[in-house]
Amino acid sequence: MGDSVRTTVGSDRWFRRYGVFGEAARRRLVVLPHAGGSASFYHAWGGAFGEGTEVLVTRYPGRHDRLADPCVDSMDALADHVTAALLPSADVPVTLFGHSMGASLAYEVALRLQREHGVRPAALHVSSRKAPHRLTPRRLHEQGDEALVAELQRLGGTDTRLLDDPDLRELVLPAIRADFTVVGTYGPRDPAPVDCPVHAYVGDGDPSMSAHDMASWADVTPREFQLRVFPGGHFYLVDQHEALTRAIKEQLTAAG
Numbered sequence: 001m002g003d004s005v006r007t008t009v010g011s012d013r014w015f016r017r018y019g020v021f022g023e024a025a026r027r028r029l030v031v032l033p034h035a036g037g038s039a040s041f042y043h044a045w046g047g048a049f050g051e052g053t054e055v056l057v058t059r060y061p062g063r064h065d066r067l068a069d070p071c072v073d074s075m076d077a078l079a080d081h082v083t084a085a086l087l088p089s090a091d092v093p094v095t096l097f098g099h100s101m102g103a104s105l106a107y108e109v110a111l112r113l114q115r116e117h118g119v120r121p122a123a124l125h126v127s128s129r130k131a132p133h134r135l136t137p138r139r140l141h142e143q144g145d146e147a148l149v150a151e152l153q154r155l156g157g158t159d160t161r162l163l164d165d166p167d168l169r170e171l172v173l174p175a176i177r178a179d180f181t182v183v184g185t186y187g188p189r190d191p192a193p194v195d196c197p198v199h200a201y202v203g204d205g206d207p208s209m210s211a212h213d214m215a216s217w218a219d220v221t222p223r224e225f226q227l228r229v230f231p232g233g234h235f236y237l238v239d240q241h242e243a244l245t246r247a248i249k250e251q252l253t254a255a256g
Helices: 010-014 039-045 075-089 101-117 145-155 160-164 166-184 211-220 241-254
Strands: 015-019 027-032 053-058 094-099 123-127 198-203 225-230
Touching: 010 015, 010 075, 015 039, 015 075, 027 039, 027 075, 027 101, 027 241, 039 053, 053 075, 075 101, 094 101, 094 241, 101 123, 101 166, 123 241, 145 166, 198 211, 198 241, 211 225, 225 241
Parallel strands: 027 053, 027 094, 094 123, 123 198, 198 225
Antiparallel strands: 015 053
16 A cells, blocks of 8 residues: 555545545545644554555645645634535544644544534544543634744644744744644534544643543443553654554554
């Protein structure tokens, strides 16, 4: 399968696709990146899940090859866009994985798929983000640029050296601020149930999240819930890439 990749026009402007394509796909894993993140962060995931699995990594507007597209600064609007773009690819079982902001987004997309379109996700995987009813949003988006940069540095996972260049900073900060607006204006919300298994992941040294926090995701599913703790901080998934993708692959293949 390798790490082949394609990006197409239309609804696929929202996704970068890795792995098998078209009729060869037996299942799809949809990845929702963190605030300030991009599809390229998950490039190594493209060939990690075995034959028959197509990986769709969400491409948020306002950055990289979608730099000219207007940023989206509302969780509901972002979830609506992603859900609409995903529907043509829901002809095979769809599993959602979201890290940090992406976990909340994955949950909202899962709700929309089942409530509005009768599509039950195969599973929801959430990483390093409190469940919707346990959120205590911080309003960093209302603060200055330096506060946003300091938060990115605190959490890790983003190359903040790019922000040292005034020209680059002018290009990338609007998308970062939009993402932090999404995060800061979302929740807490009632734990509306998703009709699928939920798998939660967290790093044991995360400065903002604990295993106890992640355990509350059990409240959003009447089905199976599993919690796994990895060594590392908020971006444990960098050093624990192989262990995390192996755990997700086991769940994907077990589901068929």
